[in-house]
Amino acid sequence: MLYGTRLRALSIATLVTMTAALALAFFYAPMDADQGFMQKIFYIHVPMGIVALCGFVWGGINAIQHLRTRDPKYDLRSYVAIHLSLILGAGVLVTGSIWAKASWGHWWVWDEPTLVSFLIVFLLYATYQPMRFSIEDREKQARYASVFAVTAGAFVPLNFIAVRLAQAYTHPRVFATADGGLPAKMQLPFYLSFLGMTLLYITLWRYEMASKNTSAKLRSLRRKLAGDDAVAPAGRTAAPSLPTT
Amino acid sequence: MSARATEPASSESDEALPEPRYVPLRTAVRALLRKELALELRAPQAVPAMALFSVTTLVVFHFALQRGVVDGDLASGVLWVTLLFAAMLGISRLFVADHEEGGLDGFLLAPTDRTALLVAKAVGLFAFLVALEVVAVPAFALLLLGPSPSLAAYGQLAVLLVLADAGIALVGTLVGAIAVQTRTRDLIVPLMALPLLIPVVIAAARGTSPLVLQGGSQGLEVRWLFVLGLYDLVFGLLAYALFDFLIED
Amino acid sequence: MILAQTTNALPDNTGYVAAAYLVFFALVLIYVVIMASKLARFERELTELNDLADERFGAGAPASRDPAPAPEEPARR
Numbered sequence: 051m052l053y054g055t056r057l058r059a060l061s062i063a064t065l066v067t068m069t070a071a072l073a074l075a076f077f078y079a080p081m082d083a084d085q086g087f088m089q090k091i092f093y094i095h096v097p098m099g100i101v102a103l104c105g106f107v108w109g110g111i112n113a114i115q116h117l118r119t120r121d122p123k124y125d126l127r128s129y130v131a132i133h134l135s136l137i138l139g140a141g142v143l144v145t146g147s148i149w150a151k152a153s154w155g156h157w158w159v160w161d162e163p164t165l166v167s168f169l170i171v172f173l174l175y176a177t178y179q180p181m182r183f184s185i186e187d188r189e190k191q192a193r194y195a196s197v198f199a200v201t202a203g204a205f206v207p208l209n210f211i212a213v214r215l216a217q218a219y220t221h222p223r224v225f226a227t228a229d230g231g232l233p234a235k236m237q238l239p240f241y242l243s244f245l246g247m248t249l250l251y252i253t254l255w256r257y258e259m260a261s262k263n264t265s266a267k268l269r270s271l272r273r274k275l276a277g278d279d280a281v282a283p284a285g286r287t288a289a290p291s292l293p294t295t
Numbered sequence: 296m297s298a299r300a301t302e303p304a305s306s307e308s309d310e311a312l313p314e315p316r317y318v319p320l321r322t323a324v325r326a327l328l329r330k331e332l333a334l335e336l337r338a339p340q341a342v343p344a345m346a347l348f349s350v351t352t353l354v355v356f357h358f359a360l361q362r363g364v365v366d367g368d369l370a371s372g373v374l375w376v377t378l379l380f381a382a383m384l385g386i387s388r389l390f391v392a393d394h395e396e397g398g399l400d401g402f403l404l405a406p407t408d409r410t411a412l413l414v415a416k417a418v419g420l421f422a423f424l425v426a427l428e429v430v431a432v433p434a435f436a437l438l439l440l441g442p443s444p445s446l447a448a449y450g451q452l453a454v455l456l457v458l459a460d461a462g463i464a465l466v467g468t469l470v471g472a473i474a475v476q477t478r479t480r481d482l483i484v485p486l487m488a489l490p491l492l493i494p495v496v497i498a499a500a501r502g503t504s505p506l507v508l509q510g511g512s513q514g515l516e517v518r519w520l521f522v523l524g525l526y527d528l529v530f531g532l533l534a535y536a537l538f539d540f541l542i543e544d
Numbered sequence: 545m546i547l548a549q550t551t552n553a554l555p556d557n558t559g560y561v562a563a564a565y566l567v568f569f570a571l572v573l574i575y576v577v578i579m580a581s582k583l584a585r586f587e588r589e590l591t592e593l594n595d596l597a598d599e600r601f602g603a604g605a606p607a608s609r610d611p612a613p614a615p616e617e618p619a620r621r
Contacts, residue, residue: 072565091564098568117540141571145564152560174490177483184477194473197537198487201469204533205491212494212522216501254575261582268589275596 051123054260060253068246074239082236088152093239095145097247098138099168103206105135105251106175110203113196125192125290128199130258132178134251139172160217167213174202183288192290266292316406320414323407327415332422334392341388342426349381349431353438364441371503374435375496378424379489381431382463385423387484389416389471399542413468413538420471421464428456441509448512452503455515458523459499465530466491472541498522 075093082089109131116124146165151157160166178198185191273281335342356373357363365373393399402412432452436443444452470488474480502519506512 087558088560090561094565094568117537137571141567144567148560148564148567170490170493174487177486177490180479181473181477181483181487184479184483186478190476193540193543194476197469197540198473200537201491201533204529208526208529209494212497212526215518215522216497250572257575257579261579264586265582268586268593271593272589272596275593275600 052260053256053263057253057256057260060249060256064246064249064253067242067249071239071242071246074242079236079239080233085153088149091145091149091152093243094247095142095149097240097244098145099142099164100244101247101251102135102138102142103168103171104248105131105138106171106206107203109135110199113199113203116192116196117200122192122290122292125196126262126292127259128196129182129290130255130262132175132199134254134258136172136175136178138251139168139175142168143172163214163217164210166217167210170209170213171202171206174205178202179288182290183286186286188290191288195290262289263292318405318407320408320411323405323411324414324418327402327411328418331415331419335419335423341385342423345381345384345423345427346430348384349377349427350434350438352377352380353431353435357439362439365439366441366507366509368500368504370435370440370507371500373439374432374503374507375500377435378428378431378459379463379492379496380485381427382424382467383485383488385420385427386467386471386488387474387481389420389467390475391480394475403542409539409542410535412542413534416471417464417468417534420467421460424460424463425456428460432456440507442507442512444506444512448506451515452506454520455499455502455523458520458527459495461527462495462523462530463492465527465534466495469530469534469537469541472538476541494526495523498526 071093075090079090079093081087109128112124112128112131115121116128143165146162146168147157150159150162150165178195181198182191182195185194269281353373356377360369360373362369390399393402403409466488470484470491473487474483477483498519502515502523506515
């Protein structure tokens with residue numbers, strides 16, 4: 051399967067959606083009554099968070115497929131999904147921390163169950179790559195990584211429930227106004243930003259898959275043209291590679 | 296276990312050899328569990344280490360917190376951190392002997408469900424954790440705990456411990472099986488297991504706090520038992536579904 | 545555009561908002577950088593392999609005059 055085919059269309063869609071979303075966020079959405087201007091952070095922080103979590107679960111789903119079919123392409127898809135979500139997750143934690151500092155004066159607060167849950171999930175997935183790296187056998191590495199991805203994917207909702215139970219507070223009045231819902235004029239930029247973030251994730255995912263695919267094909271081509279010796283033996287790596295024909 | 300499967304080959308073709316008799320799950324689990332416990336009883340390694348580690352940790356806590364007695368939230372936290380970190384030791388060692396001495400390969404040849412190993416290891420780890428707590432909880436009560444909880448409170452703590460141990464045992468078996476194949480197993484185990492066990496810590500610590508209050512123990516909130524139960528159920532199902540993939544080759 | 549705030553928000557909110565959005569853009573641009581280096585490597589390797597193929601199968605002289613050379617292999621995908 052080729053991953054680069056719809057890349058241009060996807061990137062354009064992402065660009066248009068995100069630009070529109072951010073423009074609306076700054077010029078159309080009203081100022082938040084409680085938090086003022088800094089509430090605007092929420093238009094990228096929360097969509098990034100939701101997309102990152104969905105990405106982790108999507109990595110888990112691909113891992114299930116890998117365990118069922120043993121096709122290495124699913125392992126690669128799972129790896130890239132988790133890898134991307136981890137990067138987005140780092141962004142979520144940083145922007146969340148900035149928001150905390152702006153809102154409450156501290157760079158980190160434990161009162162936010164969603165942010166705390168996110169930290170736990172992030173710490174868990176941060177072990178994914180070191181774990182992969184420390185298993186040398188490729189097939190075993192892929193299999194164990196998939197088991198981990200499924201476990202961690204199932205853990206995400208469980209963790210959020212547990213942390214929320216541990217704290218009486220709810221996530222800040224982002225979604226609450228006097229009436230208790232996100233006001234209409236804030237909804238549009240938010241959902242648009244969420245869509246844009248999803249498109250960004252898909253675009254980057256395809257980018258990386260296409261890149262890995264190309265690497266593998268180049269390697270295969272080199273082997274066909276120059277013989278087996280010209281190809282450097284694959285060193286120990288955490289990243290899965292597609293089987294070279 | 297599979298001894299009765301072998302019969303001397305007759306002069307006819309292979310079809311004459313009888314099918315190895317499939318060992319039912321219960322028998323396999325019983326046999327494996329007996330092996331686990333026998334090994335530990337004969338050459339105690341994991342449990343004494345875990346117990347000693349827990350007592351040492353309590354001493355470290357005394358100096359680190361600079362207190363002679365703790366109660367309430369602090370006591371609950373100290374107890375559960377101690378138990379959790381001692382459990383890490385047990386998890387690291389769980390599959391090492393099988394992996395190094397070929398027990399895993401032997402098991403794979405046996406005509407039985409792979410789940411038997413999961414159940415046996417998890418129950419074994421559970422037993423080790425209970426043994427750990429038999430030492431650690433009284434040590435904690437002796438060394439650091441200020442208030443003296445009533446018998447009822449201890450009973451409620453026991454229920455919490457049982458549910459939490461089940462969760463730790465299930466997660467520990469999964470993580471232990473993953474970690475034993477890596478080169479850095481002592482590092483991977485705590486890194487992977489601790490985030491996964493945070494819901495257990497949350498529920499257990501929150502549940503224990505009212506039991507060790509200075510002014511006399513208050514009741515255990517049932518919702519923490521539900522959380523632990525849910526956690527055990529989810530991870531039990533996960534482990535059951537995934538364990539086979541870890542024990543292949 | 546910045547209204548005077550009378551809330552208990554910290555004085556310089558715009559700094560924080562800008563920082564947060566900068567983090568987001570930095571992440572995306574880091575990706576651009578990584579992809580750029582990968583693309584450079586692919587180009588280098590492909591050129592190398594192309595030269596290798598030329599050596600192996602001849603420089604493709606018959607096709608060199610042709611403004612639109614026909615592909616040598618049968619249609620791929």
